[in-house]
Amino acid sequence: MLLELDNLVKRYENHLAVDHLSLNVREGEIMGLLGPNGAGKTTTLNIITGLTGMDHGTIRVFGIDIGSNGQEIKQDIGLVPQEIAIFDDLTAKENVTFFGKLYGLRGALLKERTREALDFVGLGSRAGQFPRNFSGGMKRRLNIACAISHKPRLIIMDEPTVGIDPQSRNHILESVRTLQREGSTILYTSHYMEEVDEICTRIAIMDQGRIIAQGTSEELKTMISSEEKIEMTLSEINYTLVDEIKKLEGVLECHGEERKLTVLARKDSGLIGQISLIIGHSGSEIYSLQVDKVTLESVFLTLTGKSLRDTG
Amino acid sequence: MIILQNRLKRLLRSKLTLMLILALPPLMISLIFGLGQSGSAAVFVGLVDQDRTEMTQQLEEVLGEHASVKKLEEADVQGEMAAGRIELALVAEAGFSEDIFGGREPRIYSISIQDSNLSIPLRMTAESFIRAARNLAVAAEGDEDVFYRSLVEYRQGALQLEVSQTSGADRNLSDLAIGSMGILGLNMLFLALHATMHILKDRENRTFYRVMTSPLPQWSYMLQSILCFLSVLLVQIAGVFLISRHWLDIYLGNNVKALFGVMAVFAVVCVAFGIAVAALTKSTRQAGTTASLLVTPMAMLGGMLWPREIMPEVLQRIGLFLPTTWMMKAASKVVESGRFLEAGWEIAILLLFALVFFLLGSWRRADLVA
Numbered sequence: 083m084l085l086e087l088d089n090l091v092k093r094y095e096n097h098l099a100v101d102h103l104s105l106n107v108r109e110g111e112i113m114g115l116l117g118p119n120g121a122g123k124t125t126t127l128n129i130i131t132g133l134t135g136m137d138h139g140t141i142r143v144f145g146i147d148i149g150s151n152g153q154e155i156k157q158d159i160g161l162v163p164q165e166i167a168i169f170d171d172l173t174a175k176e177n178v179t180f181f182g183k184l185y186g187l188r189g190a191l192l193k194e195r196t197r198e199a200l201d202f203v204g205l206g207s208r209a210g211q212f213p214r215n216f217s218g219g220m221k222r223r224l225n226i227a228c229a230i231s232h233k234p235r236l237i238i239m240d241e242p243t244v245g246i247d248p249q250s251r252n253h254i255l256e257s258v259r260t261l262q263r264e265g266s267t268i269l270y271t272s273h274y275m276e277e278v279d280e281i282c283t284r285i286a287i288m289d290q291g292r293i294i295a296q297g298t299s300e301e302l303k304t305m306i307s308s309e310e311k312i313e314m315t316l317s318e319i320n321y322t323l324v325d326e327i328k329k330l331e332g333v334l335e336c337h338g339e340e341r342k343l344t345v346l347a348r349k350d351s352g353l354i355g356q357i358s359l360i361i362g363h364s365g366s367e368i369y370s371l372q373v374d375k376v377t378l379e380s381v382f383l384t385l386t387g388k389s390l391r392d393t394g
Numbered sequence: 395m396i397i398l399q400n401r402l403k404r405l406l407r408s409k410l411t412l413m414l415i416l417a418l419p420p421l422m423i424s425l426i427f428g429l430g431q432s433g434s435a436a437v438f439v440g441l442v443d444q445d446r447t448e449m450t451q452q453l454e455e456v457l458g459e460h461a462s463v464k465k466l467e468e469a470d471v472q473g474e475m476a477a478g479r480i481e482l483a484l485v486a487e488a489g490f491s492e493d494i495f496g497g498r499e500p501r502i503y504s505i506s507i508q509d510s511n512l513s514i515p516l517r518m519t520a521e522s523f524i525r526a527a528r529n530l531a532v533a534a535e536g537d538e539d540v541f542y543r544s545l546v547e548y549r550q551g552a553l554q555l556e557v558s559q560t561s562g563a564d565r566n567l568s569d570l571a572i573g574s575m576g577i578l579g580l581n582m583l584f585l586a587l588h589a590t591m592h593i594l595k596d597r598e599n600r601t602f603y604r605v606m607t608s609p610l611p612q613w614s615y616m617l618q619s620i621l622c623f624l625s626v627l628l629v630q631i632a633g634v635f636l637i638s639r640h641w642l643d644i645y646l647g648n649n650v651k652a653l654f655g656v657m658a659v660f661a662v663v664c665v666a667f668g669i670a671v672a673a674l675t676k677s678t679r680q681a682g683t684t685a686s687l688l689v690t691p692m693a694m695l696g697g698m699l700w701p702r703e704i705m706p707e708v709l710q711r712i713g714l715f716l717p718t719t720w721m722m723k724a725a726s727k728v729v730e731s732g733r734f735l736e737a738g739w740e741i742a743i744l745l746l747f748a749l750v751f752f753l754l755g756s757w758r759r760a761d762l763v764a
């Protein structure tokens with residue numbers, strides 16, 4: 083295992099940010115850590131990178147305990163933080179050079195790696211420009227370049243696509259795949275289930291400081307493959323309506339917000355007719371109806387009882 | 395030295411920093427002490443000649459070489475001075491020439507509102523001329539012809555009379571040097587805070603946390619930052635000393651190296667103070683407010699903007715708890731004595747302040763990101 087987290091606990095006064103978390107990341111994989119904001123993803127990453135202490139647990143990176151050889155291990159880790167962490171008063175090239183130097187790169191190798199990193203994120207032609215003039219997506223890409231110039235074995239990416247345009251997002255996702263192909267192991271956190279589903283070889287779903295499920299995307303979906311998700315748009319929703327549907331045989335979860343009603347039910351339970359009847363009796367009208375295939379969203383909904391998208 | 399290089403590059407790219415380092419201190423010194431004005435035409439001196447002899451005529455000519463001389467009656471002096479039309483008035487009383495011939499202290503006195511770099515050289519010129527005249531009178535042994543011939547030759551430069559200052563430097567010049575150090579010290583405090591705010595900026599733009607995830611230890615990051623800020627302050631001191639001596643023509647005591655030493659120790663205190671402010675505040679805005687609230691009163695109570703002696707005793711006592719007071723005391727002692735070790739006690743107290751500030755600044759949270 084490249085990264086082993088065993089029974090991590092981190093408490094902030096009365097709040098348990100990380101609750102007995104255990105996770106293994108294999109060499110060469112893209113491990114997705116999926117969870118809503120506040121699930122404890124960033125705290126977990128901060129513990130791995132040494133920015134936050136832990137109250138309990140052990141971490142082994144490259145087979146070495148970080149408690150005893152923290153500085154040595156850091157040499158082979160690259161962090162892409164959630165917030166853009168670059169110097170606005172240094173050019174793109176100077177930013178990457180600075181971070182490269184921190185990891186011991188010097189001379190011709192430093193120059194070469196800096197150029198490679200900037201080209202990799204598509205900023206080679208803007209090397210001499212100051213990031214203050216960059217778009218959000220370009221800053222995010224520079225943020226990545228600063229983390230990869232030293233070619234780390236483990237790259238930790240904390241929500242690297244937050245708040246950027248689709249073009250930059252696609253560029254970043256493709257970069258992550260390329261980094262994996264080139265031999266890096268990536269720990270990727272996000273609350274966007276589509277991108278985790280798209281690029282990660284394995285996924286751990288996190289909520290309230292705990293890993294509630296982990297496996298490949300298919301394995302996770304199989305967990306609830308006996309279920310189906312029915313989404314309806316109604317003229318109005320009230321609590322009585324939601325409670326009545328929940329009482330139906332075969333309904334696992336029912337969730338209503340504004341005019342959108344989401345029902346998770348056992349597959350082929352033939353509930354649509356009964357649900358329509360209850361809606362009709364309540365005086366509400368159905369504007370649209372859709373039976374969804376299983377997604378990570380429905381996995382999360384099943385496991386936590388809440389929508390990943392809404393909490394994120 | 396990656397952090398040191400990075401900080402220097404970023405600091406020196408800022409026009410504000412460059413202005414704080416080299417332009418602002420000399421400008422403030424010039425404005426506050428009225429320096430930087432050259433040429434005799436801009437300086438006016440009033441001469442009240444109650445003796446009306448060739449001797450006073452010669453004095454008027456000597457002064458005229460350096461300033462515009464305005465002949466006045468004694469009653470007009472106050473009004474002219476209050477209106478700012480003259481910098482200095484010299485009153486040569488009846489018997490002035492007789493006293494010089496007799497080798498006695500002549501009856502002449504000067505009036506000025508406050509000695510400045512404009513009035514001091516004029517007064518010194520007059521004093522130098524009178525002292526030479528007295529010496530020549532003694533040598534002439536009462537022969538007026540010989541005396542005036544010698545005086546003319548003296549003024550033409552055939553006779554060289556050199557006035558050298560040793561440890562007993564002119565009081566006003568020393569005050570000017572000490573005052574200049576006060577202004578420099580105030581600027582150093584502001585520059586140190588401006589520079590150390592880079593630490594807070596690095597926290598705000600999250601680069602600090604990113605650097606902390608690299609193999610660089612936190613102590614190395616802090617040490618390199620401190621060295622950077624200290625180098626910037628030392629460059630400022632050296633720059634201001636050079637400008638003060640060679641451009642503004644300010645007397646900095648007879649041991650400039652010792653005075654530089656005192657200011658270098660104060661630079662350590664300033665950096666430590668900045669580090670403490672950066673550690674104990676949460677944002678650049680909070681640090682900026684704290685700096686404004688602390689630095690100006692520290693400068694005032696420490697005697698950087700005016701002599702401490704003019705303040706009430708209670709304020710002077712409060713000032714003893716501030717490093718600015720001890721810097722000013724150390725600078726005074728070194729300017730007046732010319733010896734660094736003369737200010738040993740003050741230097742020790744300054745180093746103690748630096749230690750306390752560094753300890754406050756090194757207080758660390760358990761979690762870097764907390």
